[in-house]
Amino acid sequence: xxxxxxxxxxVLWVTCSRAATNQTLVYSWVTVEYDWPNDTMKAEYxxxxxxxxxxxxxxxxxxxxxxxxxxxSRWRPGVPSTLNRVVTKGGKSVLxxxxxxxxxxxxxxxALQYVQSMEVDPNTGFIWIIDNGRTDTMETTPSNLCPPKxxxxxxxxxxxxxxxxxxxxxxxxxxxxxxxxxxDYVNGDVKFAYITDTNDAKLYVYDYDKDESYFxxxxxxxxxxxxxxxxxxxIAMSPDFKYVYYxxxxxxxxxxxxxxxxxxxxxxxxQHVRSVGQRVGKTGGITYGQRSIFYGxxxxxxxxxWMVEEDAQQTGYDKVTLTTDQLIVHDDVRMRWPDTxxxxxxxxxxxxxxxxxxxxxxxxxxxxxxxxxxxxxxxxVNEGSYLSKARDQGQTNADKSSSGATSVLHCVGLRVALxxxxxxxxxx
Ligand SMILES: *[C@@H]1O[C@H](CO)[C@@H](O)[C@H](O)[C@H]1NC(C)=O
Ligand SMILES: *[C@@H]1O[C@H](CO)[C@@H](O)[C@H](O)[C@H]1NC(C)=O
Ligand SMILES: CC(=O)N[C@H]1CO[C@H](CO)[C@@H](O)[C@@H]1O
Numbered sequence: 001x002x003x004x005x006x007x008x009x010x011v012l013w014v015t016c017s018r019a020a021t022n023q024t025l026v027y028s029w030v031t032v033e034y035d036w037p038n039d040t041m042k043a044e045y046x047x048x049x050x051x052x053x054x055x056x057x058x059x060x061x062x063x064x065x066x067x068x069x070x071x072x073s074r075w076r077p078g079v080p081s082t083l084n085r086v087v088t089k090g091g092k093s094v095l096x097x098x099x100x101x102x103x104x105x106x107x108x109x110x111a112l113q114y115v116q117s118m119e120v121d122p123n124t125g126f127i128w129i130i131d132n133g134r135t136d137t138m139e140t141t142p143s144n145l146c147p148p149k150x151x152x153x154x155x156x157x158x159x160x161x162x163x164x165x166x167x168x169x170x171x172x173x174x175x176x177x178x179x180x181x182x183x184d185y186v187n188g189d190v191k192f193a194y195i196t197d198t199n200d201a202k203l204y205v206y207d208y209d210k211d212e213s214y215f216x217x218x219x220x221x222x223x224x225x226x227x228x229x230x231x232x233x234x235i236a237m238s239p240d241f242k243y244v245y246y247x248x249x250x251x252x253x254x255x256x257x258x259x260x261x262x263x264x265x266x267x268x269x270x271q272h273v274r275s276v277g278q279r280v281g282k283t284g285g286i287t288y289g290q291r292s293i294f295y296g297x298x299x300x301x302x303x304x305x306w307m308v309e310e311d312a313q314q315t316g317y318d319k320v321t322l323t324t325d326q327l328i329v330h331d332d333v334r335m336r337w338p339d340t341x342x343x344x345x346x347x348x349x350x351x352x353x354x355x356x357x358x359x360x361x362x363x364x365x366x367x368x369x370x371x372x373x374x375x376x377x378x379x380x381v382n383e384g385s386y387l388s389k390a391r392d393q394g395q396t397n398a399d400k401s402s403s404g405a406t407s408v409l410h411c412v413g414l415r416v417a418l419x420x421x422x423x424x425x426x427x428x
Pocket of ligand 3: 328330
């Protein structure tokens with residue numbers, strides 16, 4: 001057997017391992033660049049400080065079919081557009097305001113003010129957008145021009161399905177921080193949305209049929225480390241829609257609450273919430289796929305996978321604890337502050353990394369001399385969003401899991417073949 005054949009097989013081996021485990025860098029940016037209609041408008045925005053480059057940073061991510069949606073937090077002034085879709089213009093990937101430029105006007109309460117996150121329902125093509133209403137929330141004087149709202153928008157039909165304004169006594173109009181959202185299916189339709197508040201330490205429930213909202217508060221939602229500022233942030237829904245998991249940013253605790261509790265406005269939350277264990281590091285966003293919960297390690301620069309399904313085999317989901325937990329990707333330079341997650345339809349988990357601490361202390365280098373400031377990654381994990389089987393258990397996802405399984409089998413087959421070849425011919 002010649003060296004060439006051995007080399008080819010080794011390359012195949014490595015490629016195979018890569019396909020199964022490795023991450024792909026999809027986008028990286030030094031600054032957030034938008035899809036301006038013309039240069040005049042861009043110059044005008046810069047001149048009037050409606051675009052202050054160093055105040056723009058990518059945070060939230062969700063996908064629908066081939067579209068990648070990204071949010072730019074309005075923590076500081078000068079963010080032209082808070083919700084966007086990635087488009088290619090002149091060979092560059094830029095952010096196109098979504099649904100349009102007219103939906104981004106600060107102070108116009110029908111438009112989007114500050115979107116930290118959203119959820120995309122792959123079954124309906126609806127994007128569920130949480131809008132804080134408030135802007136400049138990291139400034140000494142935040143701007144409270146509009147109330148917080150939840151907007152449901154049909155991506156395919158390009159029209160608004162629902163817009164719900166939270167009353168002040170549910171989500172405080174001068175202190176709320178609507179951070180993340182998951183959807184809850186009952187009998188084939190979304191009936192509830194659960195939203196974390198990372199300032200007021202609340203868990204909001206939006207009841208879709210009743211078009212009303214309420215909230216729960218509990219000590220487990222608070223920041224638990226001394227001097228910790230940020231409470232409940234990450235939230236994940238199980239693919240059977242029985243449990244919600246959440247965690248405070250400043251703390252390592254991870255908690256489980258049954259949806260049967262959340263769906264009932266008068267439920268005694270604190271009697272039912274359960275600690276599932278400690279994460280290995282501070283976390284912003286978390287997400288549940290079909291079998292595992294994934295969480296970002298903000299300061300350890302990677303993504304951790306908790307194999308919930310595996311642990312639940314011993315205990316059942318009602319007693320499951322965070323035990324089988326492993327680091328799946330890690331990069332000390334390009335995965336700092338891996339915050340928000342999204343899913344595509346081919347087994348990839350997507351996430352953003354923006355090294356937020358250097359944004360907050362204003363030491364980020366936007367000149368380009370220190371390399372990119374924001375990254376969008378995808379990792380093949382062979383799972384799909386918790387929502388992907390919501391409507392039709394077993395059908396919607398059948399293609400996906402079999403294709404994932406095929407690629408794993410393909411790898412196993414390839415390795416067996418390689419082993420046999422090496423046995424027969426020996427290494428030259
Ligand atoms: C630039 O685009 C804006 C928004 O579409 C439009 O109002 C304006 O007239 C355009 N300016 C020029 C010079 O084309
Ligand atoms: C909202 O928060 C502000 C500032 O903390 C407080 O003064 C106000 O009473 C709160 N409003 C409601 C309705 O709770
Ligand atoms: C971050 C990470 O896990 N990178 C790995 C990707 O795959 C190559 C080749 O298999 C490894 O060398 C890297 O360590």
